[in-house]
Amino acid sequence: MPTNQEPIKSLWRATAITAPHVEKLTGELTADVTIVGAGFTGLRAALELAEKGLSVVVLDSHEPGWGASGRNGGQVNPMGHELPEEIIDHMGDVFGPRMVQCYANSANELFALVKKHDLKCHATQNGWLRGAHTRPSILKIEKLAKAWAAHGLDLNLVEGNELHKMIGSQAYSLASKVSSGGSVQPLSYARELCRVAQEKGAQVFGQSQVNSLQQKDNRWQIQTDTGKVTSEWVLFCTNAYTDKTLKGLKQSVSPVISIQAATRPLTDEEYDEILPQNNTLSDTRRVVYYTRKEENRRLIFGSVGLAQDCNGNDQIRLQKGLEKVFPQLSAKDIEFYWGGKLAVTPDGLPHLHEPAKGILAGLGYNGRGVAMATLMGRVLASRVLGTTKEDLDIPTTPYGSFKLRPFHQLGFPAMVKYYETRDKLEEIFSK
Numbered sequence: 001m002p003t004n005q006e007p008i009k010s011l012w013r014a015t016a017i018t019a020p021h022v023e024k025l026t027g028e029l030t031a032d033v034t035i036v037g038a039g040f041t042g043l044r045a046a047l048e049l050a051e052k053g054l055s056v057v058v059l060d061s062h063e064p065g066w067g068a069s070g071r072n073g074g075q076v077n078p079m080g081h082e083l084p085e086e087i088i089d090h091m092g093d094v095f096g097p098r099m100v101q102c103y104a105n106s107a108n109e110l111f112a113l114v115k116k117h118d119l120k121c122h123a124t125q126n127g128w129l130r131g132a133h134t135r136p137s138i139l140k141i142e143k144l145a146k147a148w149a150a151h152g153l154d155l156n157l158v159e160g161n162e163l164h165k166m167i168g169s170q171a172y173s174l175a176s177k178v179s180s181g182g183s184v185q186p187l188s189y190a191r192e193l194c195r196v197a198q199e200k201g202a203q204v205f206g207q208s209q210v211n212s213l214q215q216k217d218n219r220w221q222i223q224t225d226t227g228k229v230t231s232e233w234v235l236f237c238t239n240a241y242t243d244k245t246l247k248g249l250k251q252s253v254s255p256v257i258s259i260q261a262a263t264r265p266l267t268d269e270e271y272d273e274i275l276p277q278n279n280t281l282s283d284t285r286r287v288v289y290y291t292r293k294e295e296n297r298r299l300i301f302g303s304v305g306l307a308q309d310c311n312g313n314d315q316i317r318l319q320k321g322l323e324k325v326f327p328q329l330s331a332k333d334i335e336f337y338w339g340g341k342l343a344v345t346p347d348g349l350p351h352l353h354e355p356a357k358g359i360l361a362g363l364g365y366n367g368r369g370v371a372m373a374t375l376m377g378r379v380l381a382s383r384v385l386g387t388t389k390e391d392l393d394i395p396t397t398p399y400g401s402f403k404l405r406p407f408h409q410l411g412f413p414a415m416v417k418y419y420e421t422r423d424k425l426e427e428i429f430s431k
């Protein structure tokens with residue numbers, strides 16, 4: 001049985017639209033495509049494929065949106081961590097520019113999908129601010145902004161008083177603003193993707209953990225505890241919750257814990273002062289802060305953490321962060337804490353793998369998965385629908401590998417502490 005813990009008290013779970021009805025898989029089915037994982041990646045792929053008339057079975061060991069897709073900050077952030085030129089250098093002249101365009105268009109793609117299917121997920125496209133927390137990071141933001149704007153991203157810089165008013169805080173003196181960025185209620189978004197995929201004919205099952213995969217007569221048999229699906233294609237959309245079912249996939253990513261808090265509903269005065277234009281905000285810290293308001297007037301505040309249940313020191317990190325960025329609020333204003341796992345890759349970019357005929361995997365969004373997982377689902381579907389590898393938006397690559405991956409996990413708490421200390425020292429010495 002799954003061992004991953006439920007988020008303890010997630011605001012998204014308390015406020016999301018009703019979960020779609022899904023049952024546990026029992027018995028045997030055949031389908032054109034089996035999708036493992038019912039998050040944004042798997043559900044977008046399911047929707048695209050079912051819309052084209054393919055028979056699709058989605059299997060999740062928990063329920064749709066249970067993974068990072070139902071727990072994240074809901075920030076639709078359309079820009080990579082690297083400079084476009086670095087991506088192009090790394091991926092080459094064909095796929096490099098395509099990946100840059102994927103990032104640049106990813107938010108618009110998500111909001112167009114929401115509009116097309118009228119997904120009820122409080123989608124708001126009011127722009128994403130990325131604040132520089134030190135003087136050196138101002139230079140970094142300026143460099144990134146200039147480079148991404150040259151590649152077509154709708155981006156400008158905001159500073160000084162104008163920025164302080166846009167945030168309701170003096171914590172940052174300069175930020176980039178990407179107009180196409182925005183936010184969704186992530187669990188509602190996942191559930192709505194599921195609803196529409198089901199309406200188009202996809203069969204979605206919960207509590208159905210895939211345990212094994214076997215090839216037989218050019219088809220794949222996908223086994224759960226209580227059922228089996230036989231299909232030509234199997235798509236692994238399991239991101240940071242990837243287990244050992246598909247050999248080698250788990251080692252290609254490293255899970256990172258992200259944690260969040262939600263305050264009580266803000267007063268009218270606070271609501272008008274904090275992020276008055278309903279922008280989303282993240283920053284340049286290594287142990288990042290990210291924040292936004294949501295439809296019930298609460299402020300969401302996130303960072304990197306040590307455990308999905310977001311207890312103890314993780315809660316303290318969020319409390320201190322909140323008070324630092326928004327001194328008008330305090331730890332006692334927080335009413336919800338929760339966390340989840342996202343996946344990072346060795347090169348910081350998302351990956352599409354095709355390790356055997358009929359097997360695909362799309363994962364590794366490095367904290368940009370709301371928009372990019374949505375996009376990856378479409379790319380996975382287009383491969384199944386006949387697009388050649390050469391014509392895909394994202395290249396199919398061999399599994400990447402982390403040097404000393406097991407130590408990544410063991411050393412994660414020390415790494416967070418180390419990066420947090422560096423962030424603090426930089427703040428002190430670069431004032």
Ligand SMILES: Cc1cc2nc3c(=O)[nH]c(=O)nc-3n(C[C@H](O)[C@H](O)[C@H](O)COP(=O)(O)OP(=O)(O)OC[C@H]3O[C@@H](n4cnc5c(N)ncnc54)[C@H](O)[C@@H]3O)c2cc1C
Nearest residue numbers: 037039040041061067068069072073075210340368369370
């Ligand atoms: C707290 C937090 C905050 C974040 N904030 C943001 C943000 O603001 N903006 C942003 O862009 N990104 C953010 N992210 C990252 C983003 O949420 C993810 O990149 C994205 O949701 C990944 O979607 P996915 O569908 O690929 O995977 P997931 O949503 O993680 O889904 C994977 C699913 O696979 C299932 N599964 C795994 N193994 C099996 C198996 N063997 N059989 C059956 N099912 C299986 C799991 O149950 C799970 O439901 C955040 C992540 C977290 C955790």
